[in-house]
Amino acid sequence: GENVEQHPSTLSVQEGDSAVIKCTYSDSASNYFPWYKQELGKRPQLIIDIRSNVGEKKDQRIAVTLNKTAKHFSLHITETQPEDSAVYFCAASIRGFQKLVFGTGTRLLVSP
Amino acid sequence: EAEVAQSPRYKITEKSQAVAFWCDPISGHATLYWYRQILGQGPELLVQFQDESVVDDSQLPKDRFSAERLKGVDSTLKIQPAELGDSAMYLCASRSRQGDYGYTFGSGTRLTVV
Secondary structure, eight states: OOEEEEEEEEEETTTTEEEEEEEEEEETOOEEEEEEEEEETTTEEEEEEEEEOOSSEETTTTTEEEEEETTTEEEEOOOOGGGGGGEEEEEEEEEEEEEEEEEEEEEEEEEE | OOEEEEOEEEEETTTTTOEEEEOOOOTTTTTTEEEEOOOOOEEEEEEEEEEEEEEOOTTSOOTTTTEEEEEESSSEEEEESSOGGGGEEEEEEEOOOOSSSSSSEEOOEEEOOO
């Protein structure tokens, strides 16, 4: 079945460092790849997304890259801040944009 | 900013009891999803509606779970009887018919079965 793998499960960095989270997907027809940030006890919130016709997208300190050939995509956070601490989920669309399959999450801890 | 409304926010129920969750999507959003998120894991799709029709319920445990969206607007997810393993966050999300590909999630209902 459709599957999204996410690594690492936990990531600890010092404030100001960069953080990279990687995901791979199994469905070659996937064409939409969002990233969600979830703070403890709160709902997942969309922070950035990328479509299959684009290789890279950037929004201030956050960027996402996509390699369709290898079927993997990554989230890059630069100049991390303590408020970036949260669980981050990647997802890949199935059957066009109809359904999202989520990764298992990465707990990011940014220490001051 | 438009939001997806969910209630209740928290629910504690005893094993074998019935429990129901409610979701009101963003106005005009034709697609509605119910996801279950077990602590420490990613959300898993339970059921997807397009207007009032079920599009995908392949992961819904139909012996105990049911979902409906009778008028194509708000939706109810029911569990009967609840089991200990049902303890999780139940998230509702909605998406417009076209042009907006990102989901908007509600705040969820945290269910604890004791």
